[in-house]
Amino acid sequence: MGSSIAASDVDIDIGHLVRSLTRKWWLVLGVSLAVGAGAYALASKSTPLYRAEARLLIEPRESVFTRPTGNAGPEVLLDSEGVASQAEVISSAQILLDVARQLDLASLEEFQDKPSAVNRALVFLGLARDPGVIPPEEAVLINLREKLEVYRIENSRVIVISFSSEDPELSASVPNAIADAYVSSQRAAKLESSESATGWLAPEIEDLRERVRQAEGKVAEFRASSNLLLGQNNTVLAAQQLSELSSELSRVRASRSAAEARARTVRLAVQNGAAVETLAEVQASPLIQRLRERQVELRAQIAELSTSLMSGHPRIRALQSQLADLNSEINQEARRILGALEAEAESARQREQELSASLDRQKEEVAKTEEAQVELRALEREAASERELLESYATRFREAAARLDRNYLPVDARIFQRALAPSLPYYPKPAPMALAAFAGTLLLMSVLILLQELFSGRALKPAPGGRQQVRAPLPEIARVEPEQRVREIVSEAIDEPAELPAAASSEMDVQAAAGALMSSGVERVVYLSPEGDEAAAVSVGIARELADAGMRVLLLDLTISGAASLPMLESRSFYGITDLLTSEAQFADAIHSDLYSSSHVIPVGTADPEQAMENIDRLPIILGSLSAAYDVLMIECGPTTAGSIARLMEDKTDVVVSIINRNDESVAEVLAELEGEGVTPMLVHSPVRYDPPAHPTDRDAA
Known part of the structure; x- marks a missing residue:
């Protein structure tokens, strides 16, 4: 595995940053x-600004006693969007312009645009608008909006009107005037709404009255034409007659049944020879009563x-004969009563038949009227709706007219805190501003210095758990302690100044060359190895x-073969x-640590060289980034010509020619080319052919 520069291989040197x-x-x-003092001076010379604020509460002001009839329920409160909308109304251009005219803000100096030199330059360049072409009212409105702040307090229906000004009195007058203007505008809006409502309701009410009159006339006309006249209890006459006939038929049927029952009783008594004088129907006759009295007297x-x-x-015998005559008269009277009862029953039957026929005819009439009543009810509903709408409009008209006559137009907003002229300015605060600056x-x-150290790489150090840097000694180079080595290198650089490479015969070894480069402050070194890869040991x-x-x-x-990086890494596959x-x-993937020192190396790589050469224009950018991150950037070019290193040169760049044999023709050719280009190289001699030191793993295995 290679030793790449990853996040785990380096750490930030906190001590170096401190x-x-x-x-x-x-x-x-x-x-x-200096900045704090400048901020204090500027703040002390700044014009003091004062801020005052007025507060409004958005709430219904309508009394329960004066609320319109249609709004008898609880008041509906505005939601957050409604309150925010009222805040926008307060900061509208119309209200602000009215306040500006009322307070004559255009005549005040702080509301007059006085362009500065910078503004005039921007106007001349076309980057800003010329204040001279802005109408005065628009300019005042712009300045007023810049100084004004209208906002709603969160989770409330309170709107704050805040204004800042150079004049403390003006800072309080403007919010109060805006609040008053808003309340007046709301009252005017309600007045206009009421006037519009009454103006619209008056002709609408007249039209409704005519429509109600026509609708009710249609109802009466249709009722008369359809024989739907009303009787008692607002009942249709046909239905009422049907009810009366039904009641009469029931009564006649009952009377007929009673008459038949009485006649049947008397008939049975007569047929059976029973004492008919004891029957109630017979006893009710006055003649029977007199005959019974006479009968009782004769028997006595x-x-x-x-x-x-x-x-x-x-x-x-004479008395008995009279008694027999009386009995005969009673029987005759009973038969006469029976005939009367039968005649009454027959009359009741005929009346029942007549009433039944009349009832059937009336039912047919009622059925016809039911069909007409459907259309009648539709006409009545239309007339009723027109009548209700008329009554509603009339009620609203009376309410609106009464409010206008009494000038009672409550606004749904209340100024519960008026602005007071402040005694202390809110700006500037020299001491806090200077302290903050x-x-x-x-x-x-501090951040800039720390970033400079971090980006330069000076504040980075190898991670504590990284690979241990073990450096194998170069041939014929004595090893000493680091501090002593630095002193020797600097001493050699002083004893052998950097101008020695100007002579072709001036050759240096590795230690002297390192001291010379360190003392000269070089940032980039380009190495040429005319004799091949073996001379790359110098770099x-x-x-x-x-x-x-x-x-x-x-x-x-x-180099093509990777001769310089191979001794510093474990393999070529990086x-x-x-x-x-x-x-x-990326850079983090391509930069690797030397196996034997704290230096870093970028090898040839694994990509196709021909494809890489197609993007050779990116090389200067890569070199610039590496130069910014490292103290010294060393570029080993191998056996190449002097003309091919032109794109690698910049300020504070030295050229080193690595040689094994001073008399080699390739060395002479390179020196001649450099002399022709006006470049004086540093000749560094490699005393022996360089064999890469054994890797730590190889030594451990040995």
Whole structure:
């Protein structure tokens, strides 16, 4: 497995970040104090602003005693959307313009546009609107809206009207005037609504009256033409007659039954020879009553004479003869009564038949009237609806007219808090503003310094659990402690100044070259190895020397064979520069750690070289990003020509020619090309052919 630069291989050096802030504390504090002082000065010179607010409560003001008849139920409260709509009405242009005219805001200096130099420049460039072409009322309205704030308090029906101004009295006058204007506009709206209602209801009521008259006339006309005249209890006459006939028929039937029963009783008594004088129907006759009285007298006389006379006495026989005559008269009278009863029963039967016939005829008449009543009821419903609508309109008209006459138009809003002129300005607050500016600048400067350290890579360090960096010694290079090595490198750089490479015969070893590069402050080094891949050991050695000295170093391998990166990695199968050029990998995937030092390396990569060359224009961008992240960027180009490295050169770039044999023709050709390009290279000699040191795993296995 390779040793790639991933999030688990590096960590943030908190100590370095703290030290960077400590080193630049004077800069952070100085800038923060300057900004805070400037903010205090600006705030102290700013025009003071005052703010006042008025508050309205949106609620029904109608009394239960004066509420219209149709609204007898509980008052309906406005919902949140309704209250928000009222807030928009308050801040409408019409109300604001009325307030501006009432308070003559156009004459006040703070409502007059005085464009600054910046505004005039923007107007000249066409980036802003010329205030001179804005109508005065529109300009006042714009300034008024900028200073005004109308909002609803959450979860309530309270609307706040807040206004800020340079004049404390004006800051209170404007909200009060707006609140009064809103209440007046609502009252005017109700007045207009009532006037419109009465104006519309008056002719509508007249039309309804005519329609009611016509509808009721149609009902009466149809009732008369259809014989649907009303009798008692608003009952149709035919139905009433049917009811009367039915009642009469019932009565006649009962009378007939009674007459037949009486006649039958008398008939049976006569036929059976019974004493008919005992029958109630017979006893009711006055003649029978007189004959019975005479019969009782004769029987009394006979009984009295029988005590002294024999039954054959003429007087007794005369009385008995009279008694027999009386009995005969009683029987005759009973037969006459029977005839009368039978005649009465027959009369009742005939009356019953007549009534039954009349009842049948009346039923047919009622059936006909029922059909007509269906249409009659429809006409009556239409007349009733027209009548109800007329009464409703008349009631509303009277209510609206009464409200207009008495000028009773309650508004559903109440000003429960009027604005008062403030004594202290809300802006500016020099001390809090200066303190906020100081704290903000202090924080911003600290963040900028920390970001600079992070992006430069100086605040990154290897992760504690990462691969242990074990560096194998280069041939013929003595190993010393890091601090001593840094002192020696710097000493050699001072003893052998950087201008030595100007002479073709001036050759340096790896240690001297590292010291010279460190002292010169170079940021990018381009390596040429005319004699082949074996000379690439120079770039590896210098990279490790600079890394041991505490610098962040990256070696970019642009050789075909990967000769520079192979000694630093475990294998060739790592993402590298070709993968970056083809966008198949990110920087975190292509940057790997050296097995034997703290330096980093980007190998050749695994992508197709021809495809990578098609995106060679991306190489300068990649190099720029790497230069910003590392102290020194080293580019090993291998055995290439001097003209091919032109795109790799920039400010603070040195060229190093790695040589094994000074007299090699390829070295001379490269030096000549560089001299022709005006480039003075640094010659670094590789004393022996370089064999890559054994990997740690190989040594452990040995």
